[in-house]
Amino acid sequence: MKFLIFILSFLITHAALASVNIHPVLMQQFQNESLQNKYLAVILVVKNKVQIPQRMYLPSERPFVEAKLMQNAELSQQKVLSVINSAIQTDSKVQYKSLWLSNTCALYASIKDIKKIIDATKSELAAVYPNERAHVFPVVISREPMAEPFTYGLNKLRMPEVWRKNKNLVGTNIKVGILDTGIDAEHPDLTGKTIAFKDFVNAKPAPYDDHSHGTHVAGTISGGAKSGTAIGVAPGAKLIVGKVFSAQGSGSTAKILEAMQWISDPDSNPQTNDAPALVSNSWGGGNPSAGMDPSENPYCRAVDGWVKLGILPVFAAGNSGSGAKTVNLPGGCPAALTVGATDSNDQIASFSSRGPAVWKTGSMIKPTVSAPGVAVLSSVPGGKYKSYSGTSMATPHTAGLATLVYQTNPNINVEAVTKLLTTGAVDLGAQGNDNDYGFGRIDALNTLKVIFGN
Ligand SMILES: [Ca+2]
Ligand SMILES: [Ca+2]
Structure with missing residues (x-):
């Protein structure tokens, strides 16, 4: 039975990995069977959905650009946030902070839940980073x-x-x-x-x-x-x-x-x-x-x-x-x-x-x-x-x-x-x-x- 669980979690991790770039430090923890109930903060890097033209903007254009960045984060994080909110229904310890400047979402959950969330939203994610210290x-x-x-x-x-x-x-x-x-x-x-x-x-x-x-x-x-x-x-x-x-x-x-x-x-x-x-x-x-x-x-x-x-x-x-x-x-x-x-x-x-x-x-x-x-x-x-x-x-x-x-x-x-x-x-x-x-x-x-x- 334990072997089967291991295979399943391995498959989930690798299915997600196929399209999402998961930082190696996290990958090690994701694959460690004894860590699945450990709570962790990660940074979900979401794929951009609103293209902001590549040019040098003037400070006076800031309100326009900021509105675009916010619109981008709102559209591209819609599915991710809805999946996270469902996870909160079953585990009230799950927390998140959605950010528009970087179009990222800081997520705190158990490793098994983080893996489920990544798997359910992999079409929306570009990469997943650990919450490291600087x-x-x-x-x-x-x-x-x-x-x-x-x-x-x-x-x-x-x-x-x-x-x-x-x-x-x-x-x-x-x-x-x-x-x-x-x-x-x-x-x-x-x-x-x-x-x-x-x-x-x-x-x-x-x-x-x-x-x-x-x-x-x-x-x-x-x-x-x-x-x-x-x-x-x-x-x-x-x-x-x-x-x-x-x-x-x-x-x-x-x-x-x-x-x-x-x-x-x-x-x-x-x-x-x-x-x-x-x-x-x-x-x-x-x-x-x-x-x-x-x-x-x-x-x-x-x-x-x-x-x-x-x-x-x-x-x-x-x-x-x-x-x-x-x-x-x-x-x-x-x-x-x-x-x-x-x-x-x-x-x-x-x-x-x-x-x-x-x-x-x-x-x-x-x-x-x-x-x-x-x-x-x-x-x-x-x-x-x-x-x-x-x-x-x-x-x-x-x-x-x-x-x-x-x-x-x-x-x-x-x-x-x-x-x-x-x-x-x-x-x-x-x-x-x-x-x-x-x-x-x-x-x-x-x-x-x-x-x-x-
Ligand atoms: Ca020189
Ligand atoms: Ca302001």
Whole structure:
């Protein structure tokens, strides 16, 4: 009898596998007879049913695109949600969260029920992913640098010259999203800048940061100079902060996808265009794989959704260098603007994750650009300052420069902003775009010369 059950469950798994791309980590658990009553969260990646034309949309087109993305999720998840709702009738412990940005559904159920649901909806599903943990990229604390008027990162970007030419180019009122460990919104260098906050970890209403990574990142984007040292590239920017990583710096795929969707429309009303111009992401988990199609990867789907909504996705490459193909996800997603870390001598940091990103659909150069990320001084909770190293620190420099670009033209598409950053970058390492530095280390003065022509 037991043998028969095994054969049956094996057949169900394999029938589903024939059309649905089930992640190998899940496949192992699905085939383990002793785990069938175990409860698990998985990410169902649903096949798209509404085609959204492939082109670069402007931020002003956001309400139209968001309505299309919602319509797509509603139509393509209809059958999946009805099957899940039937499963809830027989097991009240089953839970789900349907998401429109990535057209995915996070499902929590017993493995035997998950397999039944996959089997009953296999014509609707593209892939099934495990609900894994992703992390803010760890940082190394460095020695405190000497007090200078500008951090070395701001000097590398030539911010003093930028501000001598135009002191108002500080990202005034441009909304920047940050998904991280939270923010000390009352830090002297950040006070008054956080305009929206949502806590996906502890559901607290007011901004806080029980780690420090998020406050450090926020300082490099929009910190002022209250300590006597200017730390932020765009001190006039307004911040929309999602706390999705815990005090230990980790978060689940399901929660991250939910937070990526929230930050695309913080007031949950498609008619009000309240999204940030860009989102700074100093986190990741896992790597691209030659066996995976990025259009079926939950993170890459959310990144593609941002691009369609005209939101620039800025991602850290990861700290798993210096080997080739070490770029993390979502930084390894084709549409991400991915950032590697350089030091004060413009050398790529040994820890900085490298390209290429190798997918089933092809291989691409990563990172896109690099930026200062070794011994970067910025804000930490409690009104303090510390120097951290990581691609986590390079990413907010790049987000800060993109914020200045948006100030010069708030209604610009993602491709055009990226082009301005890569054109202005200082080519380093192997000639041209390469898998260590991308197009090179970003330079604000160069990028703004491309815009203003002087
Ligand atoms: Ca809205
Ligand atoms: Ca190069």
